[in-house]
Amino acid sequence: ALTKGRETGAAVKFIDLPAWHDAFAEVENRYSDAERRYADATERLCREFAVDNTDALWDHLVEIADPEGLAERLDRYFDLVRGEAEATEPDSARERHMAEWIRAALAEDDGPVLVVCGGFHAPALRRLAEAGGPRAWPEVPGPPPDAVVGSFLVPYSxxxxxxxxxxxxxxxxxxxxxxxxxxxxxxxxxxxxxxxxxxxxxxxxxxxxxxxxxxxxxxxxxxxxxxxxxxxxxxxxxxxxxxxxxxxxxxxxxxxxxxxxxxxxxxxxxxxxxxxxGSRTGRLHPDTPAPPLVADVEGALERLGLGGTRRLRLDLTDARDLERSRALHCLRLLELPGFTRQDGPSAGSDVTAEEHWDLRDGDGRLPAVIEAGVYGATLGDAAQTVLEHRIDRAGGDLDALSGVLFGAALCGRAHLTDR
Missing domain, CATH: 1.10.238 (Recoverin; domain 1)
Incomplete structure (x- = not known):
């Protein structure tokens, strides 16, 4: 939408609330339009049209249907699935904010205003935009005073x-x-x-x-x-x-x-x-900004010879292999794809000093590293943040705490024992 908008000369703006807003604080999946709320309506439609699920229903009504009258069908569909029910407060806050942008855009120019949004929100945004209210450009809510925030593009596939x-x-x-x-x-x-x-x-x-x-x-x-x-x-x-x-x-x-x-x-x-x-994968321009963790991970993989797709044997009594093992455990702790340990010490009492790893390059690594950048600027710091979160979640559970302690040892973050 951004690319096509710029090609046509449109003034393109994001209108949703930023991710740090309280509306997203307790959302399990912030990109979901709360299917539970309109499950009843879609189930009735599936029964009426004798289809198995909402995807087949969508195909039947939209993708392979006669394009004549498509706009009206879409309006009726989303009016039905939204119904008269009030959205939850987080969604209502988002819709009020988006409606302010729409009213301001309508007030500024006589040209068409195109809103790209989830269909669930469309009926409410129409009502709110037509109901009147402030027509000045809204202020984007800022992050909490003590927060460090950044926005980075993630390649998708x-x-x-x-x-x-x-x-x-x-x-x-x-x-x-x-x-x-x-x-x-x-x-x-x-x-x-x-x-x-x-x-x-x-x-x-x-x-x-x-x-x-x-x-x-x-x-x-x-x-x-x-x-x-x-x-x-x-x-x-x-x-x-x-x-x-x-x-x-x-x-x-x-x-x-x-x-x-x-x-x-x-x-x-x-x-x-x-x-x-399909196997299509998006690419970022080489000059696209990235969190510092991306460069640190790439540097560690090159410095320690951990790139490529292969089996790797490590001798933990060797200083270089020990450093490589610690880096691999940090990568695994961040759940980055392509680093799987096949065997090695699994408890403090294990007497083995050997590890075997499967390394695999893949398109999914870069987006995972970008997303893990929220934990820290370096590989070690990011892994430590994850370990500290696990300590907080463990509370007084000694089994969980001992697991974190052993994980800290494997990652070379032994100073966490102070906690």
Whole structure:
């Protein structure tokens, strides 16, 4: 939205409350539009249209529906799911603040004002903007006086956006929707059948031409049965699953519900969902500001020779290997991807002085390091902050405290024993 807005010459502004505002203090997932509040409405709609979940409902009403009357359908949909119910106070505070920006924009210029927001907020923002009130540009609330704050861009990927990977407000199968947007439903469906077949064959799964012909017939038949002029995502996936899987399924097909893939999911289904996730990854411009932790982690990995994808054996009686081990434990404590210890000492009484690690490079590391920058400017300081948080949470639990103490020893932060 920012990029396209600038291309058209629009004056682009963020209008939501900043992350440090009290409205976000107790929110479990600050990017979620509180699905629980409109679950009843969407469940009724799913029953009415005979679809499994809100994603299939959205496809039926919007993505593969006739574009004629789309704006009216969207208005009616969000009016229904929002209803007359009051939002929680955090959401109400956000909506009041956003409405001030909208009124100020409307007052300043006769040109169109486009608000990019979650559909759940749209009915309330319309009402608040039309109800009147201050028309001056609002003041952005500042952070608490003793807080140190910063904002940094994080590169995203289709994998991180995918609801099947656990992002609560994500979308399922982002590669499918990108192709749907770029090429239309028919072309997207054909391209993704090819993508799934290629991926499965690469995993040594048998996918014959006859299987694909059968999948196409099943997909088109399901689309017609469900009242679709063209095949949608679930039509495509159901058709492929019916043609390619002859075994009993231990788990329901993941696109029939919301959530992550569960243990026992059929391997063909895993590969199908991965193909529709896609592998596109966002990039930051080299001059994009980053928290100091990014440079410190990159420097530590280069200095200690911890880059690449490989198995690593460490001798903890060797000074350099001990330094490498401590850095790896700090990286693992920050939950940065690509650093997995296979074996090594797990308690103070262990007599082994050897560790084995799996190192893996990956696109997910940079965003994780940027997000971990909130804990400190250096790798050691960031790890210590995490340890101190664990001490605070442990209270008087001796088992938890002993675990923190051993973690501090592994990270080389032994001075924490003073606490």
């Amino acid at each position: 289709f994998k991180r956006l995918d609801a099947f990977a656990g992002y609560q407000s994500g979308m399922p199968s982002p590669e499918y929707y990108q192709r749907l947007w770029d090429d239309g439903a028919e072309t997207a469906a054909g391209a993704l059948v090819e993508l799934i077949a290629t991926r499965l064959r690469g995993k040594h799964q048998i996918v014959s031409t006859a299987d694909l012909i059968g999948a196409r017939g099943l997909t088109e038949g399901l689309a017609r049965l469900r009242g679709h002029d063209r095949p949608g995502r679930t039509d495509l996936l159901d058709g492929l699953a019916s043609a390619l899987i002859s075994d009993d399924l231990e788990q329901p097909l993941p696109w029939t519900r919301r959530g992550t893939l569960t243990a026992g999911t059929h391997p063909v289904v895993v590969e199908m969902t991965a193909a529709l996730t």
